[in-house]
Amino acid sequence: MSRIGKNPIELPKGVEISVDKGNIVTVKGPKGTLTERIDPDLEVKIEDGVLTLVRPTEQKRHRSMHGLYRTLIHNMVVGVTDGIVKELELVGVGYRVSNKGNLLELSVGYSHPIMFYVPDELSVFTEMKKGTPPLIRLEGIDKQLIGQVAAKIRSFRKPEPYKGKGIKYKGEVLRRKVGKVAG
Numbered sequence: 001m002s003r004i005g006k007n008p009i010e011l012p013k014g015v016e017i018s019v020d021k022g023n024i025v026t027v028k029g030p031k032g033t034l035t036e037r038i039d040p041d042l043e044v045k046i047e048d049g050v051l052t053l054v055r056p057t058e059q060k061r062h063r064s065m066h067g068l069y070r071t072l073i074h075n076m077v078v079g080v081t082d083g084i085v086k087e088l089e090l091v092g093v094g095y096r097v098s099n100k101g102n103l104l105e106l107s108v109g110y111s112h113p114i115m116f117y118v119p120d121e122l123s124v125f126t127e128m129k130k131g132t133p134p135l136i137r138l139e140g141i142d143k144q145l146i147g148q149v150a151a152k153i154r155s156f157r158k159p160e161p162y163k164g165k166g167i168k169y170k171g172e173v174l175r176r177k178v179g180k181v182a183g
Helices: 060-081 143-155
Strands: 016-020 024-029 032-037 043-047 050-054 084-091 096-100 103-107 114-117 123-127 135-140 166-169
Touching: 016 043, 024 060, 032 060, 050 060, 060 084, 060 143, 084 143, 096 123, 135 143, 143 166
Parallel strands: none
Antiparallel strands: 016 024, 024 032, 043 050, 084 135, 084 166, 096 103, 103 114, 123 135
16 A cells, blocks of 8 residues: 555644535535545545545556545645745845735845745735845645746746755755855
């Protein structure tokens, strides 16, 4: 059995899960509703507030889908109950960030500011405190969408390995390189 796929998902109070025809799983919770289409071969069982996924055979395809869809459903449950938060830091002299609603304005060392519109499903907050790097905080219920938007923002100026300047995830440890040695 898959170590991840066989783990049951405990459903917190206030979370409802329904499985429609075509294996479309809908998760409703206090923060919103998410849907995901899962593989038609997998079977979803809900008993006593615990959800388990069952695969029909030990084929390689079924084994790989088992863990994937269990994790996707678990992320949906966590998203509709607690929400998902991802934070990014801007490291560099003169790097600034601000937002008006979901429109993000980044100044990260280019000749022009970068304007980026964050999807309406997410909320974005920016923070500029003296003595700390500027911070971008993304909040929402869809973990996949938050990760995709955060990766897009990070791609505007990836951290470089010599001075560590760029946009990085909060808490990310960068591999640093030694520069030229003056001889």
